[in-house]
Amino acid sequence: MAGYSFDMESYMTRESFAKVKEFAATKETPFLVTSLGVVARKYDELRKFMPYARVYYAIKANPSEDVLRLLAARGSCFDIASVYELDLVLRLGIPPDRLSLGNTIKKARDIQYAYERGVRLFATDAESDVRKLARNAPGSDVFFRILTNGLGADWPLSRKFGARPSVIFQNILLAKELGLNPRGVSFHVGSQQHDITQWRAALATCKELFDAAKERGVVLDLVNMGGGFPAHYLSPVEKTSVYADAVTGYLHEFFGPELPRVVIEPGRYMAGDAGVLVTEVVMISNKEGEGSASWLYLDVGKFNGLIETLDESIKYPIYSERTGEARDYIIAGPTCDSLDILYEKTSCRLPANLEEGDRLYFLTTGAYTRTYSSIFFNGFPPLESYVIE
């Protein structure tokens, strides 16, 4: 049997990880550590490869105030989903002209609340929402979200959001009629998207809508390509430059040399690689006898940070300081719910000599972990979170 080996460098630099480990040494598990340096590198990398695109960071991935401050200082805009995220960014002094209310599902009074505080850019995908926007955010810029199928994505966002192009077209005309300012079209190809051609299919639809609207006298000038750029989990992904070059090529293919205003809303890409979730082995049980995988119970599970292991969709790299022989484990969380199993179909190779009390480090946990953590299930508190330089 092969020994336990782990290629840290494919997920995080040794230097960044050493800093995390040093910081983590005195803290009680479980907790998340987010490295600002990594977030900064990700932002700069995206700006370098797509200098024409305006970045609206999707706050829900990791709303740590230090992360938001860092991105704001670098010039980022922000995609917010609720009045609560709105209050958060305004409290940090981020001006409302840097915000986009990207959630298509909103109460009329929440639209009004955002409008009163200066938000003038909204996503929509339904006639009812267009009417609510016209009444509560008159004259605002709106963009219209088209359906995508989410194929190729590890965490698809299909079906629930967006509408068919024919429906969107009617909504564009209605928005104009009601005094809103139809600006453009948006989509989200699904989170952790492996198939880069999904952007091409969506951009083709955007261009069709641009042309159809123009024939009716509505000139659109904004394409919002949402999220979908990947973080580094166990399944390998292409480099950022490969994604950026392909997407840039598709944009020019459909829109020619003069691009419309382009918006991207990275969440997972921006924060994922920056996080390390530190957990402790609570119990190891060889409950099915010799020859079968042992169960490894941790102090973190689906209810305090790792919900994206649902259907084993997201496969986090797990680091242990122990070396030597490896063996298969089934990994589960600490709560009294049988849903709280992280990996069972996907066997996890970890050191055979793991012991209770050992620490494990889940890498690439900077996005969609703390925000998904429940507040009190079985009395377990929400995942603690720290930010370091």
Ligand SMILES: *Cc1c(COP(=O)(O)O)cnc(C)c1O
């Ligand atoms: C969640 C979300 C994003 C971020 O998606 P990632 O795949 O995490 O980058 C972007 N835009 C909208 C509208 C979203 O809901």
